[in-house]
Structure formats: C-alpha cells, structure tokens
Amino acid sequence: MAGGGLAPSNGKVKHYNGRVTSFVIVTCVIAATGGLIFGYDIGVSGGVTSMDEFLEKFFPSVYQQEKTASGSKNQWCQFDSQMLTSFTSSLYVAGLISTYFASMVTQAFGRKSSMLFGGAAFLLGSAINGVAMNVAMLIIGRILLGVGVGFANQAVPLYLSEMAPPQLRGALNMGFQMATTIGIFVAGLVNYGTGKLHAGYGWRISVALAAVPALIMTLGAIALPDTPNSLVERGLRDQAKATLQKIRGTDDVEAELQDMIEASEEAKKVSDPWSSILRPEHRPHLVMAIAIPMFQQLTGINVIMFYAPVLFKTIGFGDSASLMSAVISGLVNVFATTVSIATVDKFGRRILFLEGGIQMVVSQVAVGAILGTFFGDAGTGKLSPGLANLVLALICVYVAAFAWSWGPLGWLVPSEIFPLNIRSAGQSIVVGVNFFFTFVIAQLFLMALCHLKSGLFHLFAAFVVVMTLFVVFLVPETKGVPIEEMTLVWKKHWFWKKYILDDHITPSEHQRAD
Numbered sequence: 001m002a003g004g005g006l007a008p009s010n011g012k013v014k015h016y017n018g019r020v021t022s023f024v025i026v027t028c029v030i031a032a033t034g035g036l037i038f039g040y041d042i043g044v045s046g047g048v049t050s051m052d053e054f055l056e057k058f059f060p061s062v063y064q065q066e067k068t069a070s071g072s073k074n075q076w077c078q079f080d081s082q083m084l085t086s087f088t089s090s091l092y093v094a095g096l097i098s099t100y101f102a103s104m105v106t107q108a109f110g111r112k113s114s115m116l117f118g119g120a121a122f123l124l125g126s127a128i129n130g131v132a133m134n135v136a137m138l139i140i141g142r143i144l145l146g147v148g149v150g151f152a153n154q155a156v157p158l159y160l161s162e163m164a165p166p167q168l169r170g171a172l173n174m175g176f177q178m179a180t181t182i183g184i185f186v187a188g189l190v191n192y193g194t195g196k197l198h199a200g201y202g203w204r205i206s207v208a209l210a211a212v213p214a215l216i217m218t219l220g221a222i223a224l225p226d227t228p229n230s231l232v233e234r235g236l237r238d239q240a241k242a243t244l245q246k247i248r249g250t251d252d253v254e255a256e257l258q259d260m261i262e263a264s265e266e267a268k269k270v271s272d273p274w275s276s277i278l279r280p281e282h283r284p285h286l287v288m289a290i291a292i293p294m295f296q297q298l299t300g301i302n303v304i305m306f307y308a309p310v311l312f313k314t315i316g317f318g319d320s321a322s323l324m325s326a327v328i329s330g331l332v333n334v335f336a337t338t339v340s341i342a343t344v345d346k347f348g349r350r351i352l353f354l355e356g357g358i359q360m361v362v363s364q365v366a367v368g369a370i371l372g373t374f375f376g377d378a379g380t381g382k383l384s385p386g387l388a389n390l391v392l393a394l395i396c397v398y399v400a401a402f403a404w405s406w407g408p409l410g411w412l413v414p415s416e417i418f419p420l421n422i423r424s425a426g427q428s429i430v431v432g433v434n435f436f437f438t439f440v441i442a443q444l445f446l447m448a449l450c451h452l453k454s455g456l457f458h459l460f461a462a463f464v465v466v467m468t469l470f471v472v473f474l475v476p477e478t479k480g481v482p483i484e485e486m487t488l489v490w491k492k493h494w495f496w497k498k499y500i501l502d503d504h505i506t507p508s509e510h511q512r513a514d
C-alpha cells in the first residue's frame with residue numbers, strides 16, 4: 001500500500017533484551033517536564049497581553065487604540081494590532097535562532113547539558129520579566145525565555161526517544177506533549193486568577209510563575225543520566241553500557257549497545273552534520289524535518305492556544321465566559337493527549353495522523369460555515385447563545401483531534417527518524433521550522449482574521465487536507481522500530497527507497513533486511 005512502508009511486525013525488526021523498568025519511566029517523566037516551560041509560555045502570553053495594566057505600562061499606544069476602537073462595528077478587526085502580537089511572537093524568533101546553537105551543545109556535550117542550559121535561561125528570563133520596569137527588560141526576558149525553549153525543545157524530544165525502549169517510545173516521548181498541554185492549561189488558570197486582581201501587578205505574577213516549571217526542569221536535568229546514545233557518541237562507552245543496563249533492567253545489553261556503537265562509527269565518518277543532512281540519502285529525513293513541524297502549525301492550533309479568549313470574545317461571549325471557554329478547550333487538550341499516549345504504540349502513528357486530520361477538517365469546515373452564515377463578513381451579526389456554544393463544542397472537537405494527532409506526533413515522529421550523525425542537527429531544523437511557523441501564525445492571525453473572516457477556518461481546513469494526503473503517501477509507519485534501525489523503514493518505502501542505497505545501511509541492518 002502506498003506509504004505503508006515497513007510493517008514492524010514483519011519479523012525483520014529487532015527486539016533488544018530487557019524490560020520496561022521503573023527507572024526509565026521515572027527518568028522520562030522528569031525529562032518530559034521540559035514541555036511545561038514550553039506550554040506555560042504558550043498559555044500565558046495571550047492572557048497577559050489582554051490585561052489592561054500590562055498594556056498601559058508597556059504598550060500605551062496599543063492600549064489607547066484598543067480603548068478607542070472598542071466602539072468599532074466590525075468584530076473581526078477589533079483586535080488587529082501588530083504590536084500586540086509581537087510580544088507573543090518575539091519569543092519564537094529568539095527560540096529559532098538559539099536552537100541552532102542548541103544542536104551543537106546537544107551533540108558535543110550531551111542532551112542533558114542542553115536541558116540544563118535551557119532550564120537556566122528560562123529561569124532567568126522569567127525572573128527578569130517578573131520585575132520588568134521597561135520594554136527593554138521585557139524584551140531581554142523574552143529573549144531568554146526563547147533561548148530556554150529553543151534548547152529544551154531541541155534536547156527533550158531526542159532525550160525521550162533515545163531513552164525509551166522501542167516498544168514504548170511513542171508513549172514516553174509523548175510525555176513531552178502531555179507536559180506542554182498541562183503547562184498551557186495551568187497558565188490559563190493562572191491568568192484567569194491574576195486577571196481578576198486588578199491591582200496593577202497581576203501580569204507580573206503570571207509571567208514570574210514561569211520560574212516554577214523552569215526550576216522543575218533545571219533540577220530534574222541535574223538529576224538525570226545522559227542517554228546511552230549520546231554517551232557512546234562522546235566516547236564514554238563504559239558509562240553508556242552501565243546506563244543501558246540500568247534503563248533496560250538486564251546485564252545483557254550487547255546487541256543494543258553494538259548498534260549504538262555502529263551508528264556512532266557511521267556518525268564519525270561525517271564531519272559536518274549540516275552538509276550531511278543535505279545529501280540525497282538524507283532527503284526523506286530533511287523533508288520530514290521541514291514538512292512535519294510546518295504542517296503541525298498550519299493546522300491552525302495556535303490560533304486557539306494563543307487567541308482563544310479573543311476569538312470567543314469576537315463571537316460574542318462575555319469576558320469571563322471567554323476565559324472560561326479557553327480553560328475548557330485547555331482541559332480537552334490535556335485529556336485528549338492521553339488517548340494518543342495509550343494508543344500510539346499499539347495502533348501506530350499513521351492511523352492517529354489520519355483520523356485526527358479528518359476530524360479537524362470536519363470541525364473547521366463547520367465552524368467556518370456557522371460563522372460565515374450567522375456572523376457575516378461585515379462582522380456585525382450576532383450568534384445566538386446556542387450557536388455560540390455549538391462553535392465552542394466544535395472547537396473542542398478540533399482541539400481533541402489535534403491533541404491525539406499532530407500535537408504529539410509533530411514532535412515524536414521527527415525525533416525518532418534521524419540517524420545519529422544528523423540527529424541533533426535534524427532536531428534543530430524541526431524546532432526552527434516549528435517556531436518559524438508559530439511566529440508567522442502568531443503574528444498574522446489577528447490580521448488574517450480581519451481580512452479573511454470566517455474564510456480563515458476554511459483556509460486552515462484546506463491545509464489539513466494537504467497534510468493528510470502527505471501522511472497517506474509519504475509518511476511511513478515507525479511504530480516499534482528501534483531508533484538506530486530506522487534506515488530500513490525508508491529503504492522499504494515505495495517512494496523514499498530510491499534515496500537509500502545499499503551502502504547506507506549498516507551491517508546489522510543488512511542482516512535484518514536480508
């Protein structure tokens with residue numbers, strides 16, 4: 001079948017010794033807390049930028065504009081302001097630049113060092129933002145937060161995919177996304193509380209509390225062992241063996257260790273991962289490293305994550321109801337992620353991608369149609385309470401679909417497909433592309449809403465159709481395949497196989513393929 005690729009149950013895929021130890025689970029849970037800082041920031045910025053005291057202090061012109069424009073008739077355009085969005089999106093620019101440096105640290109000094117550095121930068125950034133007296137301090141703080149997520153998102157998904165045993169890699173890697181959704185949800189609740197303070201400093205509490213997840217991740221990273229793959233890569237074979245024995249719960253880890261050593265010997269033949277990733281044999285990896293994070297953002301999810309309160313206000317909910325609706329969709333996001341965790345290693349990645357894609361298209365088309373019909377392009381219509389609730393329900397259906405498909409898979413699949421020599425560089429591309437498109441969406445959404453109106457939902461639906469076809473034809477199933485054996489997956493894929501020549505396959509992979 002097109003795109004089916006390697007069926008992991010064809011007997012060729014290796015099963016290493018060992019079991020799923022509690023040590024590996026605890027380790028992965030601690031590492032996954034890296035997602036908390038990412039999520040907390042996603043959730044906190046939208047709320048903070050809608051707090052009057054914050055706007056008045058740092059962006060007085062936006063504040064004035066918002067006050068004077070509130071009488072404007074066209075609801076679609078009431079929040080259109082580039083200044084307002086730049087606060088949210090600036091972090092992603094810092095993140096996308098820093099992730100390039102993260103790739104070097106992750107490769108040379110290990111995954112753990114990058115997590116430590118990322119946590120510390122985020123900690124400092126949240127402290128500076130919490131006490132910010134002027135826009136300069138605010139921006140320096142935002143840059144440090146960006147560096148924090150740039151490093152964390154580069155290192156954590158790799159860490160998880162390397163630590164996890166193949167049969168549980170999907171679930172353990174998704175701990176990252178789970179932590180992200182929890183971070184978003186908690187930030188929404190914090191904003192809900194501080195927004196009610198009206199004492200002038202509510203926003204300070206919201207931004208300073210980012211220090212809590214940062215502290216958890218930094219302390220966690222100090223306690224964690226590095227991955228055996230990274231230890232082998234840095235020539236620390238004895239340590240790698242000891243770690244492997246501990247995480248797999250058996251002394252006999254020779255086969256897995258040998259594969260890592262082989263992968264690392266291969267890696268040493270290539271001096272520069274950045275030029276290596278451009279070579280033909282890495283074409284499938286490069287395409288995935290760009291397409292998957294790009295598509296993840298083109299689902300339009302961050303329209304909901306960043307601007308849910310604004311969106312709900314636009315369609316006629318009151319202030320408090322809007323914030324509550326954001327909390328509801330945040331909860332759906334958390335719970336739907338668990339569906340993915342429970343099923344990804346049983347049913348595979350492709351089925352989740354496909355089901356999630358179809359469900360997203362249906363709900364986006366319906367939301368666009370309702371808003372187009374009842375709200376009108378002039379943006380002067382009114383939704384009845386029943387219809388507004390229906391829109392909220394449809395948005396929850398959409399969020400749930402994202403949360404068990406492109407959300408976690410957008411981080412899992414890229415982190416498990418790269419060979420060791422380009423793994424760190426590849427993951428940087430993933431983070432860079434993801435942040436670039438997050439930036440674009442964050443920056444352009446309010447303007448796009450103003451111009452495209454309900455058609456914006458249909459535009460995102462069209463993107464989801466394209467990405468679903470991309471999965472059907474070009475994304476192979478990676479469930480259960482050991483991470484250092486992934487080349488075989490491409491070698492057996494109807495389209496990608498032409499890029500993988502026999503000498504790109506390591507001796508142990510050859511044994512399995514024969």
Ligand code: BGC
Pocket residue numbers: 042177180181184296301302305333406407408410411434438
């Ligand atoms: C995405 C974020 C998004 C979040 C929502 C993540 O996988 O990368 O951009 O805000 O999911 O849960």
